Amino acid sequence: MKLQYLGTAAAEAWPALFCECESCKKARAAGGRNIRSRSQAIIDDRLLIDFPADTYMHCIQHGIDITRVENMIITHAHSDHWYPADLWCRYPGIAHFDGESCPLTVWGTAAIKEDVEKHLSGANAAGEDRLRYREIEPFGSYDIGGYTVTALPANHDPLAQPVIYQISDGEKTMLYGNDTGIPFDSVWQYWAEHPVHFDYVSLDCTGVLQSGWRDGHMCLETNAEVLERMRSMGLIDGSTVVCIHHFSHNGGPIHDELAELVKPQGWLVSYDGMTVEF
Ligand SMILES: [Zn+2]
Ligand SMILES: [Zn+2]
Ligand SMILES: [Zn+2]
Numbered sequence: 001m002k003l004q005y006l007g008t009a010a011a012e013a014w015p016a017l018f019c020e021c022e023s024c025k026k027a028r029a030a031g032g033r034n035i036r037s038r039s040q041a042i043i044d045d046r047l048l049i050d051f052p053a054d055t056y057m058h059c060i061q062h063g064i065d066i067t068r069v070e071n072m073i074i075t076h077a078h079s080d081h082w083y084p085a086d087l088w089c090r091y092p093g094i095a096h097f098d099g100e101s102c103p104l105t106v107w108g109t110a111a112i113k114e115d116v117e118k119h120l121s122g123a124n125a126a127g128e129d130r131l132r133y134r135e136i137e138p139f140g141s142y143d144i145g146g147y148t149v150t151a152l153p154a155n156h157d158p159l160a161q162p163v164i165y166q167i168s169d170g171e172k173t174m175l176y177g178n179d180t181g182i183p184f185d186s187v188w189q190y191w192a193e194h195p196v197h198f199d200y201v202s203l204d205c206t207g208v209l210q211s212g213w214r215d216g217h218m219c220l221e222t223n224a225e226v227l228e229r230m231r232s233m234g235l236i237d238g239s240t241v242v243c244i245h246h247f248s249h250n251g252g253p254i255h256d257e258l259a260e261l262v263k264p265q266g267w268l269v270s271y272d273g274m275t276v277e278f
């Protein structure tokens with residue numbers, strides 16, 4: 001599988017839009033991997049995870065042909081992951097297809113449903129099948145474009161009906177683990193009853209070097225705790241690639257500093273545009 005991170009920040013991005021803190025000043029000065037936009041990722045150039053307002057620039061910057069993406073899975077209804085106003089760009093007269101139109105299916109919990117449904121009649125107005133919605137439920141498994149995608153409830157703002165995703169292509173399996181605090185007991189129970197070996201694990205590290213982030217989001221300290229529990233259950237082993245992702249400027253070190261800092265523990269540190277194959 002190939003996973004490309006398109007955006008890697010928490011909601012306010014890094015540097016944050018209106019922020020003059022030391023971490024934001026440092027990121028502005030250093031540029032490159034230290035500039036983080038709102039979180040989004042794509043698997044094998046075709047399964048999109050989340051749809052933030054930064055989607056447009058992600059596609060331009062990283063050469064993503066989103067016109068031919070058939071499926072996007074949404075983690076939750078927070079604006080840094082879900083910006084449905086841009087679905088208007090699917091409408092006839094705005095999106096001209098070179099040949100057959102390519103239907104786009106948006107998969108998400110019920111919190112996403114109303115937002116997509118607002119755009120269905122406009123997008124499909126000319127009788128074309130341009131936009132669809134499919135509801136996913138926590139602990140449900142779905143065949144999405146040839147991937148088996150399992151949604152697991154996330155320890156995050158319940159109003160946004162958050163899930164994290166376990167995704168398998170039949171050979172390799174990965175966990176896309178944000179936004180979430182330490183997984184709920186019900187998720188550990190699910191893994192105990194449905195054993196799996198993860199080849200790749202991506203975890204929420206919003207708090208970075210702060211400590212005690214157990215609910216809503218995590219930090220490095222709690223990421224290590226999750227990893228240890230996964231290891232003890234046989235969900236991961238020495239072959240598993242582990243990555244931290246979704247960072248807040250309030251957490252401290254910019255990318256270049258953090259990458260050095262966590263090298264001994266074996267963490268990859270996501271950055272915008274980073275591609276991993278496993
Ligand atoms: Zn977020
Ligand atoms: Zn800042
Ligand atoms: Zn969130």
